[in-house]
Amino acid sequence: MPLRFKNLDGSGPQPFSTVFKWAVGDKLAGKRRKSPDNAPVRRVEPDLAALATPPAPGEGARLTWLGHASWLVQLDGVSLLIDPVLRDTITGFIRRNVEPGVTMEKLPPITATLVSHNHFDHLDMPTVRQVGAPVITGLGMARYFPRGALPISELDWWGSTKVGAVTVHFVPAQHWSRRGLKDVNETLWGGFVVEGSSARVYHSGDTAYFEGFKEIGRRFPGMDAAMLPIGAYDPEWFMKKQHMNPEQAVQAYEDLGARRFLAMHWGTFKLTDEPLDEPPLRLDAEWNRRALPREPLHVLAVGESLTVRNA
Numbered sequence: 001m002p003l004r005f006k007n008l009d010g011s012g013p014q015p016f017s018t019v020f021k022w023a024v025g026d027k028l029a030g031k032r033r034k035s036p037d038n039a040p041v042r043r044v045e046p047d048l049a050a051l052a053t054p055p056a057p058g059e060g061a062r063l064t065w066l067g068h069a070s071w072l073v074q075l076d077g078v079s080l081l082i083d084p085v086l087r088d089t090i091t092g093f094i095r096r097n098v099e100p101g102v103t104m105e106k107l108p109p110i111t112a113t114l115v116s117h118n119h120f121d122h123l124d125m126p127t128v129r130q131v132g133a134p135v136i137t138g139l140g141m142a143r144y145f146p147r148g149a150l151p152i153s154e155l156d157w158w159g160s161t162k163v164g165a166v167t168v169h170f171v172p173a174q175h176w177s178r179r180g181l182k183d184v185n186e187t188l189w190g191g192f193v194v195e196g197s198s199a200r201v202y203h204s205g206d207t208a209y210f211e212g213f214k215e216i217g218r219r220f221p222g223m224d225a226a227m228l229p230i231g232a233y234d235p236e237w238f239m240k241k242q243h244m245n246p247e248q249a250v251q252a253y254e255d256l257g258a259r260r261f262l263a264m265h266w267g268t269f270k271l272t273d274e275p276l277d278e279p280p281l282r283l284d285a286e287w288n289r290r291a292l293p294r295e296p297l298h299v300l301a302v303g304e305s306l307t308v309r310n311a
Helices: 016-028 125-131 212-219 246-256 279-289
Strands: 061-067 070-075 078-082 112-114 135-138 152-155 160-163 166-171 191-195 200-203 225-229 261-264 305-308
Touching: 061 225, 061 261, 070 200, 078 166, 135 166, 152 160, 152 166, 166 212, 212 246, 225 246, 246 261, 246 279, 261 279
Parallel strands: 078 112, 112 135, 135 152, 200 225, 225 261
Antiparallel strands: 061 070, 061 305, 070 078, 160 166, 166 191, 191 200
């Protein structure tokens, strides 16, 4: 029998009746919030000369937002892509709202590609194949790759592997997996903690808010940056079991005990009902409501980089 996975709290994916109510019933009844498919999202031209050379040991980690949940993470002489989705569309019809921060042909040589789970906005197979780097991902994910096409390292939650001098840990998330008609929760989803000589950073993958953030923070104290999703939350009654809203993302940041918050998973693909440019406004309002210091908060432009290192 295929492996089947559940969240730490024992929950699985939404039942079909709930998905149908959201996708069809509420839409036909006019109960879903309407918003445009596009919105202005800030993008800057990346510093390709800098990106061509990863930081050396002791120089911290350079984090470049490519859009949605896609990041270029460079440290200790290696370049990692996390959830790279660099084509114009996903699933054949959902178009990008903003060009990737670094286009495929301008990427530096990639040491490894990290894939959090099998949903199409995180695992874009043509992108991963064209990059051609070894893949690090969750249990069961090798089934989606042609045998022998790329080296695949599958990890269980709390499992680790080395990429050069860098350690990659696969950590829990509150989500689910499905890519076809018969593979619901047969592959494992999660996030990543990436550790080098002078920086430790966290990428949550897709996740709802859950108690697991506290345990991740306990096991990996003093993280220099947390890349956290702030979009794809509306309607809340349906999305809260799989995605965070901005207010929950701030709570996750505090649970983790990270030094910096980097926003992601917004503004690139119109997946849910909120306006594409609403998430950072709610994030800013929640940050102010909690009277948090402004310096750790980073809503990068697509293509923008930030270098972080141990304090």
